[in-house]
Amino acid sequence: MARLGILFFDGPYQAQASETVVKLANAALDKGHEVHIFCYMDAVNAVLENQKKVEGIFNIEEGFREILDKGATVRLCNLCLLVRGTVKNCLKKECGDVKRAGTPDLAKIIEETDRLVAIC
Amino acid sequence: MARLGILFFDGPYQAQASETVVKLANAALDKGHEVHIFCYMDAVNAVLENQKKVEGIFNIEEGFREILDKGATVRLCNLCLLVRGTVKNCLKKECGDVKRAGTPDLAKIIEETDRLVAIC
Amino acid sequence: MTKKVLYFITSEDITGVKLAMEHTDEDDVTILLLQNAVYFANKSNKEVTQAINQNKKVAACEEHVNIRGLSKFISEKVKLVKSDDVVDLIFENDSIINF
Amino acid sequence: MTKKVLYFITSEDITGVKLAMEHTDEDDVTILLLQNAVYFANKSNKEVTQAINQNKKVAACEEHVNIRGLSKFISEKVKLVKSDDVVDLIFENDSIINF
């Protein structure tokens, strides 16, 4: 089994990236791989609580809860959260291995995974 | 004096749009015009509380507080806020005429202003 | 009466400039570039150069040009305007094509 | 030993495809299109058509092609892959050029 790193930049709903991240992570986890995700820039907003379910729209919060539950790790660029005012709204550690982090943590993900993909 | 409508789509920091909106609104208000802003899609995130001040970065929350203080009206697409989970984080009515709204409110802005610009 | 039309271009999509150039000559057209669209004002850009050669009015937001360090790369025929002037341009024109 | 390289293209920027086509023939190159980059797989796209003519391997995410209703507009030589296969492609290759 191998280790996959995923980096992305976009917030939820406006762009497809966060949905692609969830689906790719699910596919990798289901095959028994490790998945380590870094949310950079607007991507930190993909992991906020209280995203309302709307019919026909893929709910990104649920997607992240599912992959966290399956063991994915999610790191959130702390500075990105701070400037956006959304620090207190992120999914909590009860959901799994989700943490605020710094850019050096992406270096760590690059080092400790076998492959890194960026979803633009 | 005239009435300016402004529509935008992007959240703060990743893109320049929200900064442009604030500066254009300020210039119009300082000339004595009315300014009516509609925040659509990610743009609703431009009006969140607790955006941390970082040196060298234009603080969007402060910008919006300033133009609200000068009399701008700000309408936030309610559905956009709901799906993003940020309904409770918006600037409150103590800051000025800022309200959740529906897309018909943009129609109203188009009807009741002399010109509408979209900041992409 | 001649209609005054403002192409208000804030996105990096050259289509806005192209549409402005195709706009009927009966109207009085101004192309206003803001945000990353000011990069189109670089002399190397063939669409904006052509618009200038066709005597279309081209303006660019001075602040957005300056923070990008572009002033020496753009034609003298591009009018640099301040936020103040942008507001005036918006109201002086009869219709706004946003892009 | 031949290096296997994956161009992992998720953005609507054709430069990724161009870089893949310029990649040295010594390596075994695959171009994988996802999200709106799957529109590049439309037969009318000259870069991807050229890549196919040069016998480059081109794949596209099947789900992303299908929700866009594109299947009948793309070349038979574009391999449609499922999320599962995308994961395998990522690990089968030695290096990943994201774009």
Place this chain on the structure above:
Amino acid sequence: MSEEKNVVILLRKPPHGTLYPVEGLRMSVAVSADFDPITIAINEGVYTFLKDTDKTMYSMHIEFLKNIGLDIYVDKKSLDALGLTKDDLVEDVEVKEHGDILKLIENSTVTIPF
């Protein structure tokens, strides 16, 4: 003043990579309460109306506009550039020559891009 305003909603981005086409159509529907907006698809925005595209999120908007008699126009020049034809699109839209599309935009009081 409102009855004099010609509003054009311009769809320029393809569906599914971003929400822009969906939100543009939603805006057309909303604006139709006060105006008669004209919806126009250009460039890759024309992909919005491919027959086989998943329209779960916006078929009701197309339907709504059709039911109240508002037109959706597609730029033929953009279609040609993408190797598409009228037959590839749903029947609820009308393909127009580029010159006619230009006239609609020229006659607008405000054009809003999505």
Place this chain on the structure above:
Amino acid sequence: MSEEKNVVILLRKPPHGTLYPVEGLRMSVAVSADFDPITIAINEGVYTFLKDTDKTMYSMHIEFLKNIGLDIYVDKKSLDALGLTKDDLVEDVEVKEHGDILKLIENSTVTIPF
């Protein structure tokens, strides 16, 4: 495994319209703790290093990379396309022929676009 990884940070968007170039450079700095990332500007990303561009938000990153001996390369072909020359750029970057830029990307284990 880490010492074998060649990381390329690719700047492809121009500054000030988006934060991408700033965040790309910040990432180069961060990644430099564990790797020797190569920073490359192509297409409109080359505008990031214009002499007169306001670099308040990223001059410290350019400085940092220079001080630890990491290179920033600019694609000459992209410069040419924009009518720019080496002299228009800050001295801390090195202009390279397109072929050399391609080789750097080809030799990367991972290329990350900004």
